[in-house]
Amino acid sequence: MQCKSWLAVLAVIISLVSCQSNSNSAAERSFILSANMDSSVKPGDNFYQYVNGGWLKRAKIPPTEAATGTFYNVLDTTKARLRSILDSVSSGGQTQGSVEQLVGDLYAAGMDSGTIEKLGYEPLKLYLAKIDSFRNVKDLMAFEAYMNLQNHSYVISFGIGADQKNSRMNILSLGQTGLGLPDRDYYFRKDSATLALQKAYKAYIVQLLVLTGVNPAEATKESEAVYALEKEMAGSHRTNVQLRDPQSNYHMIKLNALEQTTPRIGWTNIFTQTGVHLDSLDIAQPAFYKKLNDLLASVPLSTWKAYYRFHVADDYASDLSMAFVNTRFGYLKLLNGQDSLKPRWERIYAVVDQNLGDGLGHLYAKKYFPPEAKQRIVDLVNNLQAALRDRIGKLDWMSDSTKAIAKDKLQAFLKKVGYPEKWRDYSRVSIDRGHYFEDLVSCQKNEYQYQLSKLGKPVDRTEWFITASTVDAYYNPTFNEIVFPAGILQSPAFDPQADDAMNYGGIGMVIGHEMTHGFDDQGAQYDKDGNLKNWWGKSDSARFVAKAKKVAELFSRFTVLDSLHINGELTDGENIADMGGLVIAYNAFKMTKEAQDSTKIDGLTPDQRFFISLAQIWRMLARPSQVRTLINVDPHSPPMYRVLGPLMNFTPFYDAFHVKEGDKMYLPDSSRIRFW
Ligand SMILES: [Zn+2]
Numbered sequence: 001m002q003c004k005s006w007l008a009v010l011a012v013i014i015s016l017v018s019c020q021s022n023s024n025s026a027a028e029r030s031f032i033l034s035a036n037m038d039s040s041v042k043p044g045d046n047f048y049q050y051v052n053g054g055w056l057k058r059a060k061i062p063p064t065e066a067a068t069g070t071f072y073n074v075l076d077t078t079k080a081r082l083r084s085i086l087d088s089v090s091s092g093g094q095t096q097g098s099v100e101q102l103v104g105d106l107y108a109a110g111m112d113s114g115t116i117e118k119l120g121y122e123p124l125k126l127y128l129a130k131i132d133s134f135r136n137v138k139d140l141m142a143f144e145a146y147m148n149l150q151n152h153s154y155v156i157s158f159g160i161g162a163d164q165k166n167s168r169m170n171i172l173s174l175g176q177t178g179l180g181l182p183d184r185d186y187y188f189r190k191d192s193a194t195l196a197l198q199k200a201y202k203a204y205i206v207q208l209l210v211l212t213g214v215n216p217a218e219a220t221k222e223s224e225a226v227y228a229l230e231k232e233m234a235g236s237h238r239t240n241v242q243l244r245d246p247q248s249n250y251h252m253i254k255l256n257a258l259e260q261t262t263p264r265i266g267w268t269n270i271f272t273q274t275g276v277h278l279d280s281l282d283i284a285q286p287a288f289y290k291k292l293n294d295l296l297a298s299v300p301l302s303t304w305k306a307y308y309r310f311h312v313a314d315d316y317a318s319d320l321s322m323a324f325v326n327t328r329f330g331y332l333k334l335l336n337g338q339d340s341l342k343p344r345w346e347r348i349y350a351v352v353d354q355n356l357g358d359g360l361g362h363l364y365a366k367k368y369f370p371p372e373a374k375q376r377i378v379d380l381v382n383n384l385q386a387a388l389r390d391r392i393g394k395l396d397w398m399s400d401s402t403k404a405i406a407k408d409k410l411q412a413f414l415k416k417v418g419y420p421e422k423w424r425d426y427s428r429v430s431i432d433r434g435h436y437f438e439d440l441v442s443c444q445k446n447e448y449q450y451q452l453s454k455l456g457k458p459v460d461r462t463e464w465f466i467t468a469s470t471v472d473a474y475y476n477p478t479f480n481e482i483v484f485p486a487g488i489l490q491s492p493a494f495d496p497q498a499d500d501a502m503n504y505g506g507i508g509m510v511i512g513h514e515m516t517h518g519f520d521d522q523g524a525q526y527d528k529d530g531n532l533k534n535w536w537g538k539s540d541s542a543r544f545v546a547k548a549k550k551v552a553e554l555f556s557r558f559t560v561l562d563s564l565h566i567n568g569e570l571t572d573g574e575n576i577a578d579m580g581g582l583v584i585a586y587n588a589f590k591m592t593k594e595a596q597d598s599t600k601i602d603g604l605t606p607d608q609r610f611f612i613s614l615a616q617i618w619r620m621l622a623r624p625s626q627v628r629t630l631i632n633v634d635p636h637s638p639p640m641y642r643v644l645g646p647l648m649n650f651t652p653f654y655d656a657f658h659v660k661e662g663d664k665m666y667l668p669d670s671s672r673i674r675f676w
Pocket residue numbers: 004005006007513514517574577
C-alpha cells in the first residue's frame with residue numbers, strides 16, 4: 001500500500017497559465033508580496049486570509065482549470081519545461097528504441113489529430129465485438145482477464161506490491177472496484193448536487209453507448225440497468241473511511257479457498273490467462289468479491305454486455321475522436337467545474353506522462369535537476385529528521401520504551417530525493433507515429449508485464465511510485481520511506497535564493513509532513529521494516545488514539561461549502577501530518593542562523609516569515625464543484641484549513657502574531673492539541 005501524499009489530487013491536474021517569472025536576481029526578489037496579503041484581516045482571526053486575501057481577490061481560475069494557486073504555478077513551470085522537451089524529442093531523428101524516440105513518437109502520434117479523427121472509434125471495435133459475443137459468465141471473465149493483460153480492469157482489480165505483514169516480499173492483492181462514480185457514497189447520497197451528478201452520469205452512459213452504435217431507446221434502458229448494477233456493487237464497497245484501516249483491509253487467503261467462496265468468478269482460469277502463479281493472496285475487501293460472485297448469477301448477460309461496452313468506451317474515450325473526447329469532458333466538468341477542455345498538447349502530454357512517465361521523468365531530471373540541488377535538499381531532510389528525533393525525545397505522552405522504538409523507526413527512514421537510481425526498461429514497448437492507439441496498448445501491456453514480474457519476488461526498495469517530474473511527495477509505509485521528486489523541489493516550495501524562513505515554511509513543512517505520515521494514525525501501525533505490526537506500549541497507544549480522535553473532532557467542525565463540512569475521520573492522517581509537519585519544520589528552522597539572530601527582513605521577524613511562507617504555499621482558489629468533490633473523496637483538508645487547523649494549535653504562532661482571546665483562531669492553551 002502506498003500512502004498517497006499531500007498533493008495527490010493536485011498532481012494529476014494540469015494547468016494552462018504560463019508560469020510566473022522566477023528569473024529575477026536575488027536582490028530584486030521579494031518572497032512575500034504585500035499585494036497578496038489582506039491587512040484588513042487580523043492574523044489571529046483568519047491567518048490564511050491575512051496572508052492570501054489580496055491574491056484571492058484578484059485570482060482568476062483559467063477556463064481549462066478546476067483551481068489555481070501556488071502548486072498550480074509550480075506545475076506550470078514543470079509543464080512548460082516538459083513541453084519544450086516533448087517538442088524537441090518529437091521533431092524526429094531519434095535512435096530507434098531510445099527513451100527520446102519512444103517519448104517523442106508517442107507525443108507526435110497523439111498530436112496527429114487528423115489520423116485519430118479519421119479512425120473515430122475504429123480501435124474499439126475489436127473489444128466491442130468480443131463483448132457482443134459473450135455467451136456466458138465464463139466468456140465475460142475471460143474478457144476481464146484479456147483486458148487485465150493490457151492493464152485495464154473492470155470488476156477484477158489486482159495489484160502487486162509489498163506484503164503488509166512481510167514487507168520484503170511482493171504479493172498480489174485484490175481490491176474492490178467496478179464503479180464509474182468517484183466512490184460508493186455517490187450512489188446513495190440524496191442531496192441535490194449528488195442527485196444531479198447521478199443523472200448526468202446516466203446520461204453520459206447513454207451518450208457513449210449511442211456513440212458506439214447502440215440505438216438511443218435501447219441505450220437509455222441499458223443505462224438504467226448499468227447504473228443499478230453499479231449501485232449493487234457500491235453497496236458492498238467499504239467507505240473511504242473504512243478503507244483507511246490497514247488491519248481490516250488485509251486478508252491472506254489460499255487460492256483454493258478463494259475458489260470455494262466465489263466459484264463463479266473462476267479465479268484459476270483468470271490467473272492462468274493473465275500469467276499469475278500463486279498459492280495464496282491478499283483479498284483486501286472480500287465483501288465486494290462475494291457480491292460480484294452473486295451478481296454474475298443474478299444480472300442478465302445483456303446488462304453485463306452494456307456495462308463492459310460503456311466502461312471500455314469510457315476508458316479509451318480520451319484516446320479516440322473528438323466526439324468521444326468532448327462527451328467525456330462534458331460529464332467530467334460537472335465533477336471539477338472546468339469550463340473548457342485543455343488544449344491538445346496538454347492532454348497528450350498527460351497521456352505520455354501516464355504511459356511512459358519514467359522516460360519523461362528521466363529526460364526532465366537530466367536537464368533540470370543538478371546534483372547541487374539534490375545535496376541541499378538532502379541536508380534539509382537530515383535537519384528535519386534530527387528535529388523530529390529531538391521532538392520524540394521530549395514528548396510528554398509517550399513512554400521511554402516506545403520512544404526508543406519510534407526513534408529507531410525514524411532512523412530507518414529510506415530517503416529518496418530527485419530521481420530514481422535506475423530508470424525503467426521500456427525495451428518491450430514499440431511506438432510508431434502512425435498508430436497512436438496501438439502505441440498506448442503496447443505501453444499498457446508492458447506495464448502489466450512489469451508489475452507481474454514482481455510477483456513472488458523480493459521487494460526492490462529502490463523503486464519509485466511517482467515520476468521524477470511529479471509535483472508531489474509521499475511516504476510509503478511498507479518501505480518506511482519518504483520520497484521527494486525533482487518536480488516539487490522548486491520555487492516557491494524550495495528556492496535556493498530565498499531565506500531559511502521561506503524554505504523551512506515551504507519545503508520544510510512538506511518534508512515534515514511526509515515524515516509525520518510514518519507516525520500518523522495509519523503509518524504508526526507499521527514498524528521500522530514496513531510491517532503491519534504493533535510496536536506501541538498499551539497506554540501509549542491509548543493516548544495516541546485519543547489524540548488522533550481530538551484532531552478528527554477539530555477538523556469535523558470546519559464547514560467549507562454551504563452545509564458541507566470536513567470529514568475529520570477521512571482526513572485524520574493528513575491533518576496529523578500537517579500538524580506534525582509544522583512542528584518539525586519550525587523546530588528545524590529554529591536551529592538556523594536566521595532564526596537565532598532574529599534580524600527582520602522587510603519588517604518581518606524570522607518567525608513571522610516562516611508562518612507566512614507556510615500560508616503562502618497553500619494558497620489556492622478552486623471552483624465550487626471541485627471543492628465539493630474533494631471534500632467527498634480527498635483525504636486532505638481544503639487548503640485554508642491546512643493552515644488554520646495546525647496554527648490554532650501551535651503556541652509559537654500565537655506569540656509571533658500576538659493572537660489573543662477573542663480572536664477567531666484562539667484556543668485556550670489547555671485545549672491546544674500537542675501531538676508530534
Ligand atoms: Zn500527506
